[in-house]
Amino acid sequence: MKNSFIYRFKNKTKLIIRGKNIERFVRRLIKNKIEIIDLKQIKYNEISIIVYTKDIEKIEKIKTIYEIEIKRNYGLNRIYELIKINKYLILFILFGIFLIYLLSNIIFDVEVVHNDSYIRKFLKEELKKYNIDKYKLKKDYKTKEKIKKDLLNKYKDKLEWIEIEEKGTKYIIRVEERIINKTNEKNINRNIIAKKNGIIISIDAKDGVIVKNKNDYVKKGDIIIDGNIYLNEEIKKSVSATGTVYAEVWYVVNIEIPYHYKEIKLTKNKQKVYTIKFLNKYYDLFNMKKYKTKIIKNNYLIKNNLLPLSFIEQKQYETIEIDEIYTKEKVVEKAIEQSKQKLLKKLKEDSEILNYRILDEKSDKEKLKLKIFFSVKEDITDYQKIEELKTE
């Protein structure tokens, strides 16, 4: 059949013809050059024919005694019929799709992650000005980057870093506060006190009166260098005590190390790859150097909330996996090393571990738990304004 594709959409109708001597009717159709697309004999006096809808008028004129019943339509007319019958269903389906799309693009919650409630409140208020608030529309990647830049520029003294993460219909804002170290306020009268409990190793005083000695045990808050100068038990003068105090401070560290050690190490190799993500699978484009193991960071260039398809610029970092089973001695060695590093990370740079001792050891099939005591040489200098004392 020529042009069979177009033929599919041409309007056709199925008719049931009843009457005596049905062949005469068919001859009439042939004589009047009415195209018959299909003809089937149902009974001796009944046939079903499919004709073009435009020919029905002609057939009505020539039918005479024959009975004609329209059975059904084909082609575009049929499609219109179906749409008409199911119009409410189609409407509601379209409305449903639109609603899902709309709701998935609305923010239902905004959470600011930070310890300080003042920062949380202040940031939420600021974000409202940029329409990042409940029941507002989600922002695209470019807008979010602009908002972050604007906030960091506007509040240089308050904010160090800010990240806006989208999790479903929730926005999670992570922020780091900028901490500005105050410079020495030499004009303020003050004492030097102990920041922590410990045994004094050394005192280096420039101003003020030393009231404690080497090897003295001090508690947190004890005055070590007094800013008040006394004469005959009377305060003659107050100064800003200056100096540094080092003491031996004690720590107990609890640590667990598994016998089965697994580590993922980064090599120096990295590359940028463009990827298509479909559902949960990634398909790299033009990637000649595929890494066996890697860490990836995704930057979504095109993302659609309705379709599970996105185009990503991926930064791939090659890794090596270390998988070993240690002996008990090796695990203990590792535990001590890791505890030392863990402890030193929390302290100032000039701190020094003097000694350590394993207090408690518990082992099962999978891991070793240790309680280790450390004595650390640390700067315990802290300041206390002398005015504060007077008000107490």
Add this chain to the structure above:
Amino acid sequence: MNIHKFRSYLLEDYFSMNVLKDTIKIENYTEVGHFDNNKIIIKYIDGEVTIKGKNLIISKLMNDSILIKGTIQNIELR
């Protein structure tokens, strides 16, 4: 001549008849001369074809093609 053949190839305007089991498909006919349950005469540019059989029906009748179904006993070309 070549253009005529090329045109003919594109338009497919030559008479053709395909005979299958209980079915005959004819293309590029000019007229249906006679039609009843036992005999159908189809005319084309260069002649006519007579189909004889039992329970013959014209299953499809288009401007350029016709499909005949039924028990075919005899086909005559003139």
